Structures are given as C-alpha cells and as structure tokens.
Amino acid sequence: MLNKQIIQELAGTTIYNRGLELFRQNHVLTFESSEEDEDIFINAVVQGSGRKKYRVELTYNTFYEELSECYCDCPAFYSYDGICKHCTAVLLACESRLDMQPTIFDYIEEPNHPDRRRRLSDYIGPESGRFLPGTRSKETTPVIKDLLRHQRIKSTLPFMPDTPYEKVILEPHFKCNGNSVSVEFKIGMDTKYVLKNVFEFARNLELCAAHSYGKKLSFLHVLNAFEPLSQKTAAFILNWVKENKERYLEFNYYSYETSYAKLRRMPLGGGDFEELLAISGDRPLLIDLNDSGEKTWYRTDRKLTRRMKITGTKNGVEVESEPFTSFCAAHTIFTFQDGLIYEESTDEIAPIRDFLSCLPELPGTSFYVDKSDISLFCRELLPLLEKHYACERVDFREADYGVEPASFEIYLDAPQKDFITCKVYAVYGEKKFEVYKKEEERTGRDAVREIQIGNIAASYCNAYDENEHAMVIAGDEDKIYELLTLGIPRLQTLADVYVSDSLKKIRVVSGGKVEVGVSLSEDLLELTMHTDELSREELIEILSKYDRKKKYFRLKNGSFIHTEDTGLQTLLTLRNDLNLTDTQLRKEVLALPRYRALYLDQKLQESQDVSFFSNTSFRELIRNMKTTDENHFETPASLESTMRPYQTAGFAWLKTLYHNGFGGILADDMGLGKTLQTIAFLLSEYLEAKFTDNRRVLIVTPASLVFNWQNEFSLFAPGLPVKMVTGNADERRDIICSTQSRDILITSYELLKRDLEAYEGIPFFCQIIDEAQYIKNHNTQAAKAVKSIKSECRFALTGTPIENRLSELWSIFDYLMPGLLYGYQRFRSEIEIPAVQNQDEAAMDRLHKMVRPFILRRLKKDVLTDLPDKLEKCMYANMEGEQQKLYYAHVQRIRMMLDKQTEEEFKTGKIQILSELTKLRQLCCDPALIYEKYENPSAKSALCIDLIKNAVAGGHKVLLFSQFTSMLENLQVKLKEEGISYYVLTGSTPKEQRLKLVENFNSDDTSLFCISLKAGGTGLNLTSADIVIHFDPWWNLAVQNQATDRAHRIGQKNVVNVYKLIMKDTIEENIMKLQERKKELAEQVLSGEDLGTGSFTKEELLELLAQ
DSSP states (O other): OOOHHHHHHHHOHHHHHHHHHHHHTTOEEEEEEEEETTEEEEEEEEEOSSSOEEEEEEEEETTTTEEEEEEEOSTTGGGOSSOOHHHHHHHHHHHHHHTTSSSGGGGOOOTTOGGGOOOHHHHOOSSSSOBOTTOOOOOOOHHHHHHHHHHHHHHHGGGOTTOOSSOBEEEEEEEEETTEEEEEEEEESSSEEEOOOHHHHHHHHHHTOEEEEETTEEEEOOGGGBOHHHHHHHHHHHHHHHHHGGGGEEEETTTTEEEEOOOSSEEEOHHHHHHHHHHHTTSOEEEEETTSOEEEEEEOOSOOOEEEEEEEOSSEEEEEEOOOEEEEOSSEEEEEETTEEEEEEHHHHGGGHHHHHHGGGSSTTEEEEEHHHHHHIIIIIHHHHHHHEEEEEESOOGGGGTOOOOEEEEEEEEEETTEEEEEEEEEETTEEEETTSOOSOOTTSOHHHHHHHHHHHHTTOSEEETTTTEEEEESOHHHHHHIIIIIHHHHHTTSEEEEOHHHHTSOEEEOOSEEEEEEEETTEEEEEEEESSSOHHHHHHHHHHOOTTSSEEEOTTSOEEETTSHHHHHHHHHHHHTTOOHHHHTSSSEEEEGGGHHHHHHHHHHOTTEEEEEOHHHHHHHHHHHOGGGSOOOOOGGGTTTSOHHHHHHHHHHHHHHHTTOOEEEOOOTTSOHHHHHHHHHHHHHHHSOTTSOOOEEEEEOGGGHHHHHHHHHHHOTTSOEEEOOSSHHHHHHHHHTOOTTOEEEEEHHHHHHTHHHHTTOOEEEEEEESGGGGOSTTSHHHHHHHHSOEEEEEEEOSOSOSSOHHHHHHHHHHHSTTTTOOHHHHIIIIIHHHHTSOOHHHHHHHHHHHGGGEEOOOHHHHOTTSOOEEEEEEEEOOOHHHHHHHHHHHHHHHHHHHHOOHHHHHHTHHHHHHHHHHHHHHHHOGGGTOTTOOSOOHHHHHHHHHHHHHHHTTOOEEEEESOHHHHHHHHHHHHHHTOOEEEEOTTSOHHHHHHHHHHHHHSOOOEEEEEHHHHSSSOOOTTOOEEEESSOOSOHHHHHHHHTTTSSTTOOSOEEEEEEEETTSHHHHHHHHHHHHHHHHHHHHHTOOOOOOOOOHHHHHHHTOO
C-alpha cells in the first residue's frame, strides 16, 4: 500500500520534505493515469520552486506495491540516488487520491479480510480520479487533508475488529549511573518488544502509520492505541524527539542527504526524569542502579532519615555516613535506598548539596578530619550536617580540640572632626585578636565569623588605616550619619560596642515637639513656628538650607538633626508650599495672604506631631468656609421659589467666598444653572448694600452669550441696572465712562480687549468671567485683559476648568487670586510636570489642597435626580471605494511627513500637521469638502440623513452639530430634497439673531437645528430637542458635552438620545480614545484621583493614524 512512509524511504528525509512542500502548495499542475495489467502509468506536470515546469513519468506495480520506473526531466534527477522532489510531489498526490475512501480499512492490511484490501488501481483509473490538462478542479489544501485523515483514523479506530484500542503498553526501563540517567522502552501487550528506534516510533505516530514489531505486535500508530498511562508516555517521547532531534542528525556525504541516527536508549536531563516519573505515578519502576542489575523500585512520600557517626580520636575525627545513592534532577533530589525512592526538593537540601556531591568520591562511606581542620569542620560543616542527619557522637566534644566560640568587641572613636575610627576584636576565652590585622595563621579561630563581623562593620566606613589596623570614616557626613543612626544599633546586636566620649559629643537629635501658631489679623495671616529641641536660629538654619534629598541636617556645632520626623517635615513642606523666603523666615511673625488659611488648616490638622494654635478670627474663617450650608444668607425673595436646593447651596457658597475675601470657580456641570446662581448672588449683594456702597459689576462672556446674559437678567432680576457694552467704539466708551456705582456691565472678551483703556481707573465690586476656559492660555490678550481690571472680588464660571492641561487651571486662578498657585514657571516645574509626566501623587495632592476650597463642582447625575436620562450611542459607517482610497493615501502622506521630521521639526511644525489632520477628518465626513469635483456619495451623510428622517417621522426635534460649516451646507441640500425644515446657526450668525432663532426653534414646528460646534456649543437653551447628532468628533470631549447639554439641561422632560457618527477604522475612532484620555485629566484633578497624561506627542499623532 503506497503511503507517506514508503515515499519518504524512496526520497530520503530532505527530498521528501521539499516534495511535500511542492504538493502542499498545489504545484502538481496536471495528473493523468492509465492501467495495464498490474501496472499503473502516471504522467504529471509539476511546477518547480521557480517558474519552470517539469514532466514526471512513473510506473507503479500494484502487485508488488513498488515503484518500478520513474523519470523527471529536471536537471537534478540523475544526481540523486533516490527520486527527486518533483517525483515525490506526484507520489504524494497519488497517495492523496488513495485517501478518498471513508473507512480506516484503506490504511491497514488484514490477512483475514482480503476483500478489504485496496490497490492503487482501485483509486486511479482512466475514468476516475484523473487530472486532465486544463480541467484540474480545486482540492482540499493538503495540510488540512492530512489533519482530516488523522481525525478519521482516531475516530474509527475503536470500532475496528482485531485492532488494539487502549491496549498497547509502553514500559520504561531506566539506567542510573552517577549523575546520568537514560531510559529505553519496551512495547507490546502480552508480549513486549524492545523499542529499537525512538525516532522511527515518533515518525510513525506523526504519520499515523502502521508498523510491525514482531509476529504478535503490528498496529496503527495513533495515541488511542495505547492504554491511558502509555498515551502520556508516548506523548513524552514525541516531545523529547521534537526538542532533541537536531542533536542526532547525520549527514551522508555520498548522497548529500541527512537522516536521524537510530536511537534505542534516550539520555534524560533532570527535568525529563522528573516528568517521566510523574507520568508513571505510583507504578513500580524498573531501574538499573550503578550497573547492579535491573530491580523494581517504588516511590515513597516518607521523609528520608540520614544517619552519621562521629568518633573522636587523639589526632582527629572519624566520620562514617550511611551508604545510599542519589540523583539530582532539576528541582528534586532522588535518593535510592532499600527498594524505595525518596524525593526531596533541591531548595530543602541546598545547604548540604555540596557535601552530598562529594560522597561518591569517598573511599567507602567514611572520611577523616585532621586535628588542624577540626575547628573549620565544627564551625562550618558540622552545624549543617546535624540539621539533616541523625548524628551520633562517640568520644567527641568540640572543646577537647580547642574549638572556642567567638565573641566580638568593637571600639569607635572620633580623634578629630569628621574622622571616626572603628576597631574590631575577636575574643576567644581570654585571648583577643584584631580582626583587621592581616595575619596568615588563624588556627583555631572562627575565620568565617570574623570576616562576617568585620565586613558588616566595614560597610559603615570608607577607608582602611593600615597602621592602626582599623576601618575609618574620613570626611563623609553621610557615612557618619549612617553609622550613628543605623550602624551602632546594628553592631550592638552583634558585638559589645564601646563609643568614645569625643564621638558621643556628635549628637543625632530630632526636631522635638513642633508648635505652629496661626492668627487672622485684618486681611493677613500671621504665622509663628518653633520647636523645643532647637533654638530659633537653628530652626531658621534648617528651614533655609535643608536639602530634601538628605535624611538629616547638620548644624554648625556638628550635631545632626533627624529631618524625617513628621513635625519637622511639616514645617519644611510649609516652607516650600507657602513659598517662604529667607527674609520671611528670619522674622518672628510671618505674614501670609488670607487665601492660604484653608490650606494651612488642612495641612496642620493632618500632622499629628505638630501642636497647632489659632486665634478666634482664624477659627471663624475656617468654620465659615467648611459649613457654607450653615451660613445664614437669605436667598432673594423673588428667586426663592425658582431656585433648586443645590442652586441655593451654590448661591450660599458664592456669598461665603466673598464675605471671607476669596474668589472661586463655580464649575457645575453644563445645564445646572450657573448663570442663575450668579444672578442670585449679585441681586442679594445689590439689595443688602447701602446706596453709597460700590456694587458695580463687570461680566465678561463669549460674544455669543452677551445677549443671553441680558435675557437671563430680564427673566430672573429685571430690577437690576444691567447695561450692554455694545455698539461702535465711541458708543461703548460712553457706556463705560458713564457707568454708575451700582451698574452691571456685560461685555465680551473681544470687546474688553479693545476697550481696556476705557476701564482704567474704574473700580468694580465684582468681576465675573463666563466660560472661563476662554482664558486657559495665560499668554493671550483675553487673559491679560480680564486680569487687568480692578475688582474687589472675582469669580469664574465654567463647566470645564480643565480641558487639556493643568496650566489652564493655573491661568484661571491667576485671575482669581494671583499667587495662590505661585508663578507659572514654579507651578509648571513643581506641580504640572511632576503630576502629569511623572505621575507624582504628592504633587497632585498638593494641588488639591490648594484649590479644593475654591472650586464648587456638582454633576447632573448627583443633583438632578429628576432630569431624564441621556443615552449616548456611536453609529458607525464603513468607508468604501474612492473615499477609502483618498483617505488611506492621505494617511500615508502624513505618516511619511512625520517619519522624516526630527523632534525639533515636529515641535515647530505642529500647525501644519494639525492642518493635515483636519483634512483627514474632512475626508471622513465627505471628500467633497476638499475635492470640488468629487461626486461619489458619502456613507456618513447617508447615515445622518436616515437618522434625521426617522427622528422627524417619530415627532422628535433634532440638534445637528458639526465643526465644519461647509459640511452643514452640504447637508442642507439633502435636507431640502427631503423636505425637512431646519434653522442654521454658525459663527457668522449675528448675535441679536441667535436668541431669536433659539426662541423660534423652542416654540415652532421646525424639526432640525444645524449648529456649528464652536458657535453654538455654549450658552444656548434648546430643551425642545430630545435628539442630538454629532456629525464629527472634536478633539475635546468637554466641547461636545457642552453642545449636548444645550438639550440635556433643566427644563428637559424627555430622554435625550445622543448619536455620534463615526467612520469605522479611521482617525475618528482614535479621536474617541483621545477624548476619553482628556476627560480623565479633568476628572482626576477635580475629583482627587490619580492623574493621567494630557500631553500630545509625535507618538500619539501616529496612534491617531493607526488603522
């Protein structure tokens, strides 16, 4: 029967593998066969490894089941003793045709069932199984065909008569000599045969081949043929062959072929032996131990007891050990004794492993220790042996041989400044030896212990004095401090330590009890600090000069101050966080800004080792700030029924900050009524103030919200004198210059920059900036303008105090309370960079303590339990055809641009890169935004129109946001075609018209409001809509959320569905990930959790381009 084993024998291993590769790659192009008597004639064409094709002619005799003739016109055909790779591929194709029958009978020979035998002619004839030129049909991939064949054999084996199923036994026979172990196997059922070649056995298993070992054992080699334990043994052999076969590869210099040597006995490594024993389980093991003949051994889990006899003689010691044989494997030591195999882990036996390895080299099982070596034997080896052996002593005591236990004395002295000497003595009874003295003879001394103690003491020193036989510390303060604080206590556990009087004068003291006093005097805090262990001058010296990298500070008198005491650390932290100068520290009373009160209180309350004293005014200030809900500020009567409880709390918070001399950020979630809470505060102050009091207010807001503020005042506080700073330059100047002490002026950031000169010299009671993220860049003219206005108190309103970076928060606080977060460079180096780039939790905690009292942030989910849900969903569209080609071409262009740029070029060329990314995002929306003649449809536009049509049909009103006004224009064409009514609001929409559009949309039947993201993302109330569509994602999730909250805010009665349209596998999906990271930055700063990164690097840009 033609099979893979026969083909491999004809070709040799190397050629067989090459032919198999050709066959599996379907390089047998044509295959024809004809039959005459008992011969099958095969003609085929095979494509070689290159482009050439070769003709193959074969004759196969079905009676003798042998290849009688073969020919190939390849150049290498006559150079081989066997067949070439092309002939091999054709024979494999032939064998594959034999494999088409459905039962296992095709693969075995059964003399009792001649009708079940198959010949090649049964499968390949003139009419069946032929490959005709030009008509070759597609076949199963050869490697999969092999797999299917093996699966069929495994499945049908249990049902075959006279076929072994889970009956064949593989029996290991071990041979152990010294530290080498090998194994051979016997195979069979009732009669067992020696397995003469493990490589042949493994190959038969891989090919599922039939093989005969003798008259009583011939079977098909599959794992199911073996009994369960032997299946694991067979798998072990397969794995061993796979890992070790290259070591047994032989090269035939005559045929230029390679083959594997015949291997009967397998050498085993330690791990192999452990694995094979684990497979054998509790079965008896046949082992030939040290050529003593094969015996049966049994594994045991009993603990091995080793015995040893130690007999003292006049001049030495006789040691006799019980004989046994051990083998050290990878993780286990196997000991053979009295037919049992004891197992111990190598870690457990490690202390005496070297001793055990010496035993095989001993003459017999005993050894002798001369009197001169007894000291070393007793100190180093005997203690270990007694832990692992049952030792019997006969006429043996260590003292009889002069072995005395060693004790140690250490002498420390300071003969001159910053110079310390250390002498170590080993004491044996009445004898004393200098450990650091170089002596050749140490007979009877515990040399190992002396070296250990000497090295420990030396580790606290940095030099050796050869004349004094002493270790020394010379001019190293760190070493001196380490010796005094750590070294001496440790050495005292090992020896008797004697310290000279001169060294005792070098003290190490703690800061002692630390006391801090804080009082509030008018608008300043007065701070005093002192400790009971240090004079004022010493404390000032520490606070002025201490380097935080060190654990100590050394005073001028030579003493060390232990600065790790929590009390002293608190003072050092205050010095740094409060930005105290040396000039301030020299004063008995330090003056600090009022806004440091809450930080000081929290920091000092946390430190248990600091006694904290404060005056009544300071305590009242802290109590007022911590219990804003208990401060009795009356809500204006006209707003009492309008304001919700959390809004009343926000009003009280604003009042508390103002009356305690602070500013703050009202950072409520979008749609929670920050404007109403601010108006309530202004109305309250207006009503409570005397007529002569200055209550002039300046409100600065984005241009799009100026008229919205006027509308809100008209609605909630119509009696307040509100003036809009609008019109031309002369008109605005007249409004500013004629303002009265109780007027409320509303202007935009842009107009404030232009009118700044007119505001000079005008004092305001309060300045409020809305959408405070407009000043997030402290270098902009808008930021500089608002900070130049003279005002008694300042507030900032924003739902997103941090959009991208911590510097944005710094800029807002630089407007509110300059100096609270230091200057920008110090803030960046001490807080922003450590917190963001280095993930420094201490820096983030420090920032929290400073800003937390001055930020009020509530989320909708926490305070508006009656607000309908907001359901968000991403809708994906697939990019296809011309749009996809244009997109990926542009991606490649940007990647090439980034690859060519150095880091410096990247930093200076970001504007160009961002411009290219914008084009990429426009391609996701609609290539027509870039290419005028592009006429193919946009998948996302179609998805958007379908969404709008379905929403309108369901009676919903829709807000459609896009950052590209040109995209809104393209969509409007389609909306007109569909007959869908809509309004449009972009940056070019006049301010007066915006409010009118909003009012109309909220009151009429218009179905859709098309809004550009930047122009209409803030300040609009569009609660009549309950569906929001974001056509394209913006870099910052906060901007999108602000836009969404035009609908999801107070007054909304329906569930708001938010749809984000995303092109699959494009930059838009990666922008979504970037949004989450920037959202994480804001949430972690405001909530106190760990900080994520907010940087924008070259690597992140490449991530955006990932597909």
